[in-house]
Amino acid sequence: MDAKVRVRFAPSPTGGLHLGGVRTVLFNYLFAKHHNGEFILRIEDTDQSRFVPGAEQYILDTLAWCGLSPDESPVHGGNYGPYRQSERKANYKKYADQLIAQGNAYYAFDTPADLEAKRAEVPNFQYSRTHRMEMKNSISLSATEVESLLKNNTPHVVRIKMPENEEVIFEDIIRGEVSFDASTVDDKVLLKADGMPTYHLAVVVDDHLMKITHAFRGEEWLPSAPVHILLWKYLFGLDQMPKWAHLPLILKPDGHGKLSKRDGERLGFPVFAMDWTDHITKENTIGFKEKGFLPEAFINLLALLGWNDGTDKEIFTMEELIASFSLDRVHKGGAKFDYEKAKWFNQEWIKRMDNEKLSRLVQPYFDKAEIEIHEHDYLVKIIGLVKERCHLLPDFITQSAFFFKAPTTIDTASITPKWEAKKQQFFEALVKIYSDHIIADKQTIPAIELEAHFKELAALHELKPGELMLPFRIMLVGGKFGPGVFEIVEAIELKDATSRIQYCLQILSTN
RNA sequence: GGCCGGUUCGACUAUCGGUUAGGUCGCCAGGUUUUCAUCCUGGAAAGACGGGUUCGACUCCCGUACCGGCUACCA
Structure with a gap:
């Protein structure tokens, strides 16, 4: 039987992880888990000039947030370490030497x-081959010249010698057979002057x-695949080579080209998974996490960018993705990123998520907005009341702040045109009734009863409930939005409701 | 320029030779909500182009166009 599936995600730690990167991780992870295999994180930090402090930790944090935990990594360990290429430097020279000898x-x-x-x-x-002989190398130079250059420690690199009449053909899992004329590819540097x-x-x-x-990577790697295939052939044999899959790119929503950090800034949406602060400029780039996305939604939307299970199903849990993921349903063509659809995925996940769990995720946003939550259970209840109108986590603030403190701005302009003495008297009567309840030690009343009382009182004042509902809502929440008014009154309780009504009556009478 | 890859509604996509080309997001209209959102109903909206192959092509082949990627001692 085939060897155990082992895949790797191999980022270079140079900055924030963007959508395309996370999707590559995801497809690796899903493939590995689907086949009961192992998922490895390998840090490709061979370019010392591009070393960015904190970038590796950021990658680890991002994987943790996404729930894509590696089986082996620089911090998780494993039997094939070290997992940072900079720490594997000694390995590579041997193979470069072998290639030269061959x-x-x-x-x-x-x-x-x-x-x-x-x-x-x-x-x-x-x-x-067209210019190789015009350059300074061990093919164009005499053996003695080369020897002396080497002896004098002249800085040098090792380049692959691309063959002249060879068609390099390989099978890509997603694209099928891909072929290159090896002579059209240049002699890539294999080992740099610094030994990396x-x-x-x-x-x-x-x-x-x-x-x-199995080796999965972005489509941008396709042109260098012949170099890798040849290296496999020379070093380890083609029968040992992993199966390749070059994943389609994630494109800009407008115009054309690969999605980049700048597109997010330009169009107002995140591109990185989590906040990333440039260590030099201190410039912060917002991430999906901080924007208020749920990791479940983020994973879900990424999975559907370039893959589907062949049915109309669009909402998938990680378990469902693992169960149904298959590379032969991955697209060949790139996909434009659509932020509106991304938000829809998040809304769907918010609607599905347990209120208690949601409350813990939303709490930090309330803290940041300096809205004090006195009772956790109350927050949980309110979340249930407003969750279906929230696309992103911070929406909970705008949608429910009035449950925790009286609105600071009141849309009185929507009340005044139709305001009249009769209505004023109605609300004064309502205040009286609520106050009586409070005196009778009733802090709140069920919404259904509140509604019944409200209608009775309206009839008494010869007013239609319909003309009173909007003013009442605005008095309570400040604007034309939110759940049912009586549910709001029940939640904020009579004392608070009373003071909000009184406050507005005062504003309306002075106008 | 060269090499490689791609192309179904505005976007994400289904279709693996025979469908009124389906779904979702977004958009529009209506209903529900005495608000907004949710929810429900309906609507507009697509096979890049030209040749083949075939009784029959979105689907297979060729060409063209367009788009993208790569072309560093970066990954």
């Missing part, structure tokens, strides 16, 4: 300045050493 790679001594000059001189310069491998060498060596069975 004639599949060579030393190149060109300085960055040499390369720059050559690029300026030759339009569309490629370091390949480039992605090309590192990914092949580590996938082999970590026994990766």
